[in-house]
Amino acid sequence: MARMKFLCDVERCIDCNGCVVACKEGNQVPVGVNRRRVITINEGRPGEKSVSVACMHCSDAPCIAVCPVDAIYQREDGIVLVNKKTCIGCGYCFMACPFGAPQFPSGKVFGARGAMDKCTFCAGGPEETFSKAEKRLYGQNRIAEGKVPLCAAMCATKALMAGDASVVADAFRDRVAARGSGANAWGWDKAYNK
Amino acid sequence: MYTLFSYLSSCVDDRNRRWLRLFAATILILSASLAVAGGSQVLLSSGPTSGTAWFSTLNQHLTGDWQQYGQLFTNLQKGLFPRLFLLVLTIIPAVFLLHYIVIGPKSFAHTGLVKFFGILTRILHWLAALSFTLLAVTGLMVIFGRFLAPGGGQFIMAGRTVHLVAAIVFACSAACLFLIWLKDMFPMPYDILWLLIMGGYLSKKKKPVPAGKFNLGQKMWFWLATVGGGVMAWSGYLLYSFAAPVDQLRQMVIIHNFLGAALVGFFLVHLYMSLFAIKGSLTSMITGYKPREEVEILHSRYTI
Numbered sequence: 001m002a003r004m005k006f007l008c009d010v011e012r013c014i015d016c017n018g019c020v021v022a023c024k025e026g027n028q029v030p031v032g033v034n035r036r037r038v039i040t041i042n043e044g045r046p047g048e049k050s051v052s053v054a055c056m057h058c059s060d061a062p063c064i065a066v067c068p069v070d071a072i073y074q075r076e077d078g079i080v081l082v083n084k085k086t087c088i089g090c091g092y093c094f095m096a097c098p099f100g101a102p103q104f105p106s107g108k109v110f111g112a113r114g115a116m117d118k119c120t121f122c123a124g125g126p127e128e129t130f131s132k133a134e135k136r137l138y139g140q141n142r143i144a145e146g147k148v149p150l151c152a153a154m155c156a157t158k159a160l161m162a163g164d165a166s167v168v169a170d171a172f173r174d175r176v177a178a179r180g181s182g183a184n185a186w187g188w189d190k191a192y193n194k
Numbered sequence: 195m196y197t198l199f200s201y202l203s204s205c206v207d208d209r210n211r212r213w214l215r216l217f218a219a220t221i222l223i224l225s226a227s228l229a230v231a232g233g234s235q236v237l238l239s240s241g242p243t244s245g246t247a248w249f250s251t252l253n254q255h256l257t258g259d260w261q262q263y264g265q266l267f268t269n270l271q272k273g274l275f276p277r278l279f280l281l282v283l284t285i286i287p288a289v290f291l292l293h294y295i296v297i298g299p300k301s302f303a304h305t306g307l308v309k310f311f312g313i314l315t316r317i318l319h320w321l322a323a324l325s326f327t328l329l330a331v332t333g334l335m336v337i338f339g340r341f342l343a344p345g346g347g348q349f350i351m352a353g354r355t356v357h358l359v360a361a362i363v364f365a366c367s368a369a370c371l372f373l374i375w376l377k378d379m380f381p382m383p384y385d386i387l388w389l390l391i392m393g394g395y396l397s398k399k400k401k402p403v404p405a406g407k408f409n410l411g412q413k414m415w416f417w418l419a420t421v422g423g424g425v426m427a428w429s430g431y432l433l434y435s436f437a438a439p440v441d442q443l444r445q446m447v448i449i450h451n452f453l454g455a456a457l458v459g460f461f462l463v464h465l466y467m468s469l470f471a472i473k474g475s476l477t478s479m480i481t482g483y484k485p486r487e488e489v490e491i492l493h494s495r496y497t498i
Contacts, residue, residue, distance in 0.1 A: 062264070066271040069339035069347055088347040088354065090336055091436065095444045096268045098261075104436075109355050111435070115347070 002164040003078045004121055004143075006152070007172055008052045011179075012159035015040050015050040019151035019160055023054070023119070026150040027139025030105035035119040036151055052151065052160050054119035055080060055101035063093035063102055071116070077143075079121045084137050087115035121162070122149035263444035275451050279337050282459045290466040297398055301473035306486030308498050310407075315374055316482055318367045325364035326419070330458050332357040337451075358434060365427045372420040378407040379417065384495055385410040394492075395471065402494035409493065415464050422453055429453075 015038055023029065023036045036054040057080045064072045064080065071086035072093060082093075082102070093102040093116055104113035124141030127134035134141060142149060152162035161168045311319070332353040335342060339350050384404035393411055394403040403409065408416070429446040432438045438446065468475050472492070478484045489496060 062268040066268055068271075068336055069343035069350065071343070071347065086343050086347045088336065088339060088343070088350040090339075090354070091433065091443075092271055092447070094436075095440060095447060096264065096271070098264055100440070110358055112351075112355060112358070113436075 001076050004057065004163065005078070005165040005168055006054070006056065007161045007168050009159045009161070009172065009175070010049045010051050012157040013038070013050040013052060014157055014159070016156050018154050018156050019052050022150040022154035027120075027122070029139065030114070030117055032105050033103040033117045035101075035103070035117070052155075053099055054151070055097075055121075056099055057119075057121060062096035062098070066092040066096040068092065073126075075123070079123045079143070081120055081123065081125055081138075082116050082118065083126045084115040084117070089113040089115055122147075261441045263441050263448070267444040267448060270448060270451075275455075276337060278452075278455050279334065279458070282455050282462075283334075286459055286462045287466075290462075290470070293395070293466075294470060297396065299471050299473050300395075300400065300492075302400075302485045302488040302491065304474070304485050307483035308486050308489050309482060310478055310484045310489070311482045313482065315371070316479060318370050318374070319479060322364055322367040322371060325360040325367065326423075326461065328356055328360035329364060330461060332360070333454055334458070357430075361427060361430055364423065368420050368423050372416075375408070375416060379413050381410075381413065382406060382495075385413070400491050402490065403492050404495055405493045407493060407496045411463075411467065415460055418457065418460055422457055426450060426453055426457070 017038050020034065020036050020038060024034070027035070029035055036052060038050055038052050040048065040050040042048045057074075057078055059078065061072070061074060061080050064074060068090060069086050069088055071083045071088075072080060073083070074080050089104060089108075089112065091104065091113060094100065094104070101118045102116045103118060104116055106113065108114050120138050122140050122142035124130075124134045124144065125138035127137060129141055129144050140150065142153075147153065149162045152160045155161075161171060335350050335353045336357075339347070342350055384406075387404045388410045391403070393405075393409055394401060429450040432446050433443060433450060436443065468479070472488070474485060474488070486498070489498060
């Protein structure tokens with residue numbers, strides 16, 4: 001069975017936030033929730049690096065471990081999803097996640113948190129595939145259409161890759177073999193063959 | 195501070211004043227020494243001598259504010275908390291059932307009533323009792339949510355709203371009760387004697403028990419419910435509003451759950467003592483009067 005993974009090539013990420021916009025727009029993500037974010041370190045200084053982060057769909061997901069109502073589950077292909085109808089909005093998953101992936105829309109009764117929302121790997125949710133309810137609650141189901149998630153599809157430089165782990169790993173290995181990595185990956189020498 | 199101290203001093207009579215001062219001095223010394231110890235830890239730690247080892251000690255100081263509680267919280271929430279609450283909810287009632295069967299309740303003659311609780315105290319107590327019960331029940335609904343949620347999480351989500359409203363009611367009424375009962379709740383030397391005989395509840399005889407208006411068990415419950423309740427309210431506020439960085443939220447959840455378990459446990463003790471172990475004590479919180487014999491036996495150091 002395929003095991004789905006994200007891989008963000010920090011040598012290629014240019015901090016354009018195209019992945020962020022594609023996800024937010026394509027899935028009609030609720031206000032206040034950012035399923036995908038681009039983190040930049042050493043901004044403006046030598047060694048500036050950016051990486052695009054969303055849910056990592058962990059193998060031993062801490063969010064699944066701490067949920068008191070077992071609202072979060074993991075599919076055969078490794079994708080971690082939440083059942084928004086079961087979720088009680090307690091926030092334990094947010095506290096357990098090292099990446100801050102589970103987020104909560106606000107504005108319910110007494111300003112309480114609504115049900116948790118996070119990156120679904122564009123694989124929808126527990127509702128019936130391609131149903132209106134699934135689209136409204138979870139966003140697009142591109143995996144069921146055989147397409148990669150919106151973020152990876154939109155990536156301008158193909159820094160962000162998503163899909164079957166072995167396919168992604170092969171692509172990345174070929175890329176690194178061809179260009180080198182770290183200090184050898186880019187610069188005037190590499191670009192102009194000098 | 196001085197007016198607060200003089201108000202407190204005027205509330206206790208001469209006999210108790212010595213011990214009140216001693217208690218206050220002990221608290222002051224303890225907190226001062228804790229502050230000194232915490233402050234000096236950074237400066238005075240001699241540490242290791244090798245270069246690599248020194249760097250790793252330095253690293254701890256540099257990265258000290260990095261997120262540290264994620265793993266602890268995940269492990270506690272996954273394994274410990276549901277089991278802890280299950281233990282509290284089963285062992286404590288079982289122990290009291292055993293006590294009721296083996297030793298049984300204490301009953302006293304109904305004649306000669308002594309005024310014990312004023313009308314304001316009783317109203318506030320029942321407001322606090324109702325809100326506390328709702329807090330405990332809705333809190334347990336979150337802990338054991340997986341048994342209540344198969345049909346959907348809406349019921350438990352509504353429970354969280356009840357938890358919030360009950361918390362506000364409880365905070366107000368508990369604060370008032372704290373001010374009303376504070377002067378009777380300071381620890382006294384005879385409380386140790388009470389502890390040694392476990393309040394006389396381990397025997398069926400009716401010998402006078404050393405206690406003031408409230409015995410040590412009642413005092414422990416008072417301090418846990420008011421100070422503990424305040425900590426629950428503060429941590430609960432941060433958890434509800436997410437108004438703190440995530441690592442602090444993790445600390446708050448750990449505190450909130452452990453303290454919640456202690457409060458639920460002591461609440462069960464309070465329920466047993468006030469509903470079953472002493473016949474007529476529920477009546478005394480409704481009418482405000484206790485039988486004279488009960489006060490003479492169970493609160494022998496209280497001047498009627």
